[in-house]
Amino acid sequence: MARENTCQFAILGMLCREPMSGYDLRQAIEQTVGHFWQESYGNLYPTLERMETEGLVALDREEHSPGGRVRKVYRVTAQGRRVLAEWLRRPVVPHVERNELLLKLFFGSRVGPEASLAHVEHSRAEAEEMLSALRLIDEDVRRSREGHPELPYWHLSVRAGLLGLEAHLRWCDEARETLQRLALTEGSKKKEERDER
Structure with a gap:
């Protein structure tokens, strides 16, 4: 269909x-x-x-x-x-999100943790910027549209965006820690290999 x-x-x-x-x-x-x-x-x-x-x-x-x-x-x-x-x-039709960041991370071992870490850092910076903008929109809409009958509906969608971005930032922090540990581990292995030669 x-x-x-x-x-x-x-x-x-x-x-x-x-x-x-x-x-x-x-x-x-x-x-x-x-x-x-x-x-x-x-x-x-x-x-x-x-x-x-x-x-x-x-x-x-x-x-x-x-x-x-x-x-x-x-x-x-x-x-x-x-x-x-x-x-x-009508019921919402479920969909699978196409997320290039997650696709690149899934195959990230092919290029090492540094490249993946750069992608995560970039995504984190974008999310911080979007979160700041969305917070301003939320404040502005609440102030300028106070009492509007559609405001609770608008706020539900804004809250989903705010909470989603906050969760993404937490995930970025976890991903950063993991990738930094991987980079250290790989760096140690490469040093050992050089020392053995």
Whole structure:
């Protein structure tokens, strides 16, 4: 069975908030759910066009920029709202994450602990940066959207991101210790081999 294109549900959810152009949708996705969901322009625009053909979204208006470009702003239709609600009620389809860091670590013995340690350190630095940014987003949303009926739902997704990043940082620390021990052990073995020659 082919995987369902979940891009359309991200689009429908965003358009339930307000009418948006493709560019606005991309920005809204990045600024709200971007820590756990991303869409490329290459996927977003064709999906938006298909959804218009299927009657899930409709052209709300066209805005003309001074440079002559036409900006199409879409709104969700009643049918689009029904499709989104139906999808929201269905069980979540499990998926296997593709994690390049873990794949490289799994085969890391081929290049030694130093290369793996560098990957872990890089991942840790990225996670620290993302965690700081997500904490700021969380504080800002709580302050600026206090009392908003969707705030508890938004906060659940932000909390998952915060806790996931905190767990990743703890794992990075454990991985660092293990790889540093391996580097010391391998360094000692190489020294012994040189001394024997």
